Amino acid sequence: GESVGLHLPTLSVQEGDNSIINCAYSNSASDYFIWYKQESGKGPQFIIDIRSNMDKRQGQRVTVLLNKTVKHLSLQIAATQPGDSAVYFCAENMSGTGANNLFFGTGTRLTVIP
Amino acid sequence: DSGVTQTPKHLITATGQRVTLRCSPRSGDLSVYWYQQSLDQGLQFLIQYYNGEERAKGNILERFSAQQFPDLHSELNLSSLELGDSALYFCASSVWDSGQPQHFGDGTRLSIL
Numbered sequence: 001g002e003s004v005g006l007h008l009p010t011l012s013v014q015e016g017d018n019s020i021i022n023c024a025y026s027n028s029a030s031d032y033f034i035w036y037k038q039e040s041g042k043g044p045q046f047i048i049d050i051r052s053n054m055d056k057r058q059g060q061r062v063t064v065l066l067n068k069t070v071k072h073l074s075l076q077i078a079a080t081q082p083g084d085s086a087v088y089f090c091a092e093n094m095s096g097t098g099a100n101n102l103f104f105g106t107g108t109r110l111t112v113i114p
Numbered sequence: 115d116s117g118v119t120q121t122p123k124h125l126i127t128a129t130g131q132r133v134t135l136r137c138s139p140r141s142g143d144l145s146v147y148w149y150q151q152s153l154d155q156g157l158q159f160l161i162q163y164y165n166g167e168e169r170a171k172g173n174i175l176e177r178f179s180a181q182q183f184p185d186l187h188s189e190l191n192l193s194s195l196e197l198g199d200s201a202l203y204f205c206a207s208s209v210w211d212s213g214q215p216q217h218f219g220d221g222t223r224l225s226i227l
Contacts, residue, residue, distance in 0.1 A: 032213050043116065043204050043218035044157070051213075089157065093213065100145060100212040101170050104157040 012111045019077040021108045023090035028071065030092040034102065035064060035075045039086045047075070047088075077110075085112045117141065118219035120205050126225045132193040135222045139186055139207030145169070146188040147208075147216055148180055152201040163188055164211040192224070200226045 013019045025033070031052035036044035048059045050066050050073075057064050063076040073090050087109050091102035117140035125133055139146050148160040159172035163182035174180075177195075182188045192199060202223050206216035 034215055036218075041220070043118075043206075043220045045116070046215045046217055049215050091157075100208060100210075100214060100216065101147065101159040101162055101172055102157075102216060103159070106156050 009106070010109045010111070012113060013080050015080060015082060015112050015114050017080055019075075019080045019084070019110060019112075021075045021077075021088050021090075021110065023073040023075075023105055025071050025073060025090070025092045027092060027094070027103075028068075029094050030103075032093040033064070033066060033073050034091045034093075035062075035073075036089045036091060036104075037084075037086045038089065038107070044089060080110075080112050082112045082114055085110055116217040116219060118205055118207050118217055120203075120219035120222050122222060123220070124223045124225070126227060127195060128227050129195055129197060131195050132191065133195065133224065135190040135192070135203055135205075135224075137188045137190070137205030137207075137219060139188070139205075140217055143207035143209050143217075144186065145208045145211050145214075145216075146182055146186070147206040148174075148188070148190050149204045149206065149218075150201050151204060151221070157204070160190070162211070169211055195226050197226050200224055 034049045035047040038044045050057045050064045061078045065074045087107040089107045091104045119138040145164045147162045160174040162170040180190045202221045204221045206218045208214040208216045
């Protein structure tokens with residue numbers, strides 16, 4: 001089946017620095033990708049999404065890059081703040097199947113050092 | 115606040131019992147999804163409903179079932195509970211049935227004693 005994997009289980013950054021969280025996906029048919037942030041005791045919170053017809057998308061302080069050639073996704077967080085500390089998941093979907101179930105990676109724990 | 119409401123927040127029960135978890139999707143969302151999150155399995159898709167009909171099934175056990183009602187709220191029924199069913203159960207919703215961001219509730223923590 002599909003698998004979504006993260007290269008690093010933990011990431012520590014200094015407050016104010018930029019963070020980069022990476023994700024590899026294995027299903028070349030996936031055409032829709034989402035990044036989620038999960039804080040302790042909360043459900044996954046939508047951050048940003050990207051479709052396979054794009055290679056970059058920007059939000060507020062976040063940028064998602066998609067490299068379909070090597071099946072790689074990354075989330076960049078600019079000027080990381082203590083409130084960004086959480087577990088980050090990438091998820092993939094094949095939107096054309098009529099089934100919107102997401103396949104999640106194992107997550108990366110981001111710790112921001114004040 | 116995602117707009118997705120799940121009840122109860124916590125549930126403690128014994129092996130062999132049956133429980134029902136409830137989910138109210140965001141206003142206007144037609145699709146509801148159930149996920150299980152455990153320490154050793156991560157977030158796993160269980161089942162999806164779209165406008166009252168089952169749309170997709172993941173690795174959902176036969177002891178588990180779900181339904182979506184005309185008012186679009188959904189219930190996940192877990193029966194003959196085993197210790198391994200202890201996990202966080204999340205509900206998510208989206209506007210349509212595919213290619214849309216899903217918005218998650220804060221989950222129900224199920225503990226089996």
